[in-house]
Amino acid sequence: MARITASLYTSHVPAIGAAIDLDKTHEPYWRKVFDGYEFSKQWMKDHKPDVIFLVFNDHATAFSLDMIPTFAIGTAAEFMPADEGWGPRPVPKVIGHPKLAAHIAQSVIQQDFDLTIVNKMDVDHGLTVPLSLMCGQPEAWPCPVIPFAVNVVQYPVPSGARCFALGQAIRKAIESYDEPLNVQIWGTGGMSHQLQGPRAGLINKEWDNAFLDRLVADPVGLSKVPHIEYVREAGSEGIELVMWLIARGAMSDIAGGPNPKVAHRFFHVPASNTAVGHLILENG
Amino acid sequence: MSLEKPYLDVPGTTIFDADQSRRGYWLNQFCMSLMKADNRARFKANERAYLDEWAMTEEQKQAILARDLNRCIALGGNIYFLAKIGATDGRSFQQMAGSMTGMTEEEYRDMMVGGGRSVEGNRYVGEDGDAQAHRQPQGAAGRNAAAAGGKDV
Numbered sequence: 001m002a003r004i005t006a007s008l009y010t011s012h013v014p015a016i017g018a019a020i021d022l023d024k025t026h027e028p029y030w031r032k033v034f035d036g037y038e039f040s041k042q043w044m045k046d047h048k049p050d051v052i053f054l055v056f057n058d059h060a061t062a063f064s065l066d067m068i069p070t071f072a073i074g075t076a077a078e079f080m081p082a083d084e085g086w087g088p089r090p091v092p093k094v095i096g097h098p099k100l101a102a103h104i105a106q107s108v109i110q111q112d113f114d115l116t117i118v119n120k121m122d123v124d125h126g127l128t129v130p131l132s133l134m135c136g137q138p139e140a141w142p143c144p145v146i147p148f149a150v151n152v153v154q155y156p157v158p159s160g161a162r163c164f165a166l167g168q169a170i171r172k173a174i175e176s177y178d179e180p181l182n183v184q185i186w187g188t189g190g191m192s193h194q195l196q197g198p199r200a201g202l203i204n205k206e207w208d209n210a211f212l213d214r215l216v217a218d219p220v221g222l223s224k225v226p227h228i229e230y231v232r233e234a235g236s237e238g239i240e241l242v243m244w245l246i247a248r249g250a251m252s253d254i255a256g257g258p259n260p261k262v263a264h265r266f267f268h269v270p271a272s273n274t275a276v277g278h279l280i281l282e283n284g
Numbered sequence: 285m286s287l288e289k290p291y292l293d294v295p296g297t298t299i300f301d302a303d304q305s306r307r308g309y310w311l312n313q314f315c316m317s318l319m320k321a322d323n324r325a326r327f328k329a330n331e332r333a334y335l336d337e338w339a340m341t342e343e344q345k346q347a348i349l350a351r352d353l354n355r356c357i358a359l360g361g362n363i364y365f366l367a368k369i370g371a372t373d374g375r376s377f378q379q380m381a382g383s384m385t386g387m388t389e390e391e392y393r394d395m396m397v398g399g400g401r402s403v404e405g406n407r408y409v410g411e412d413g414d415a416q417a418h419r420q421p422q423g424a425a426g427r428n429a430a431a432a433g434g435k436d437v
Contacts, residue, residue: 060364085371198296199415203400
């Protein structure tokens with residue numbers, strides 16, 4: 001049977017993608033960001049999964065106001081990097097895993113989460129920047145990826161508690177798949193940032209670090225934090241952090257297994273407008 | 285029964301909820317159209333004519349022509365959609381975000397490198413943080429307004 005071996009969490013700031021694509025990673029400003037991922041790139045080589053289940057949000061790219069799915073699972077064979085107005089990022093196309101994705105969709109919907117199934121979708125920086133941070137600039141991504149898009153653009157977005165419960169359903173779905181696949185689940189976005197209005201540029205290091213502490217040690221309590229606290233403390237776009245709770249909910253300890261091991265933790269301010277947070281948890 | 289909106293007392297912040305989305309529907313869909321190169325070219329060639337193809341209010345069109353992002357957001361725009369205008373103009377997210385504060389690009393970048401804007405005084409309307417209404421605009425625009433006698437400092 002398939003199993004989730006690790007969960008990984010990272011910000012997905014578009015400027016990080018631009019720094020990689022434009023070969024600016026050695027500039028001092030960016031060095032401070034990329035140094036925090038040196039460990040992670042090696043870890044990724046040492047712990048290569050068969051499939052990555054990648055939770056991200058679309059930034060008015062594949063989904064305009066035409067359709068706003070709260071939870072959307074990508075079941076296609078491949079997904080192209082999107083043109084977000086600057087031309088597509090020069091990164092490999094994303095190969096999907098239609099068979100596992102379809103299995104997860106059926107299982108999770110039967111567990112009462114009404115997912116939207118997406119068979120055609122371009123993927124934006126929310127998905128490709130985490131892959132770049134973890135894998136560098138390969139000719140092809142190291143394994144298939146199942147994109148899982150969460151609406152965090154138009155309120156109300158799903159609650160932390162709902163995301164956490166969804167993660168538990170995803171774990172059950174993956175563990176009921178017959179092939180012995182090694183699956184990682186990634187939660188992306190955040191940390192504190194606000195991109196709009198006179199409060200633009202808000203950063204809250206204390207809150208972010210408490211979030212990281214609690215994500216490791218008190219995920220159940222953290223999942224009960226209401227939206228308004230994210231907005232007030234971590235900025236209007238800091239709400240993206242609810243997506244991390246999907247990945248955390250999928251870890252074994254939530255279902256009575258051993259506590260996860262913290263393989264890596266990193267925090268830095270700023271990347272463009274945003275606090276960068278990153279965590280790798282291995283299942284015990 | 286009215287909807288629960290606990291986020292209306294956060295200073296300098298507009299939450300893009302279903303009501304804002306309805307208000308800004310055409311404004312945001314116009315922004316989406318700029319993801320196609322042909323549309324960007326037509327918009328650049330004659331902004332007013334291109335805007336007149338969309339069922340926006342005159343106020344929304346004027347806010348776009350002025351690149352007044354705070355006004356665009358008040359009228360239902362969302363920053364991820366408005367970013368398409370920025371991309372058309374060749375401006376980064378940081379330049380766009382900074383433009384909403386009154387700070388120069390350099391002032392805003394320095395604030396971010398210095399650790400960003402503090403949340404202290406900026407959690408609730410009525411406190412005294414730098415994002416509060418009575419302290420706008422910030423940075424150079426604020427100093428200019430004060431010098432012109434337009435702002436009480």
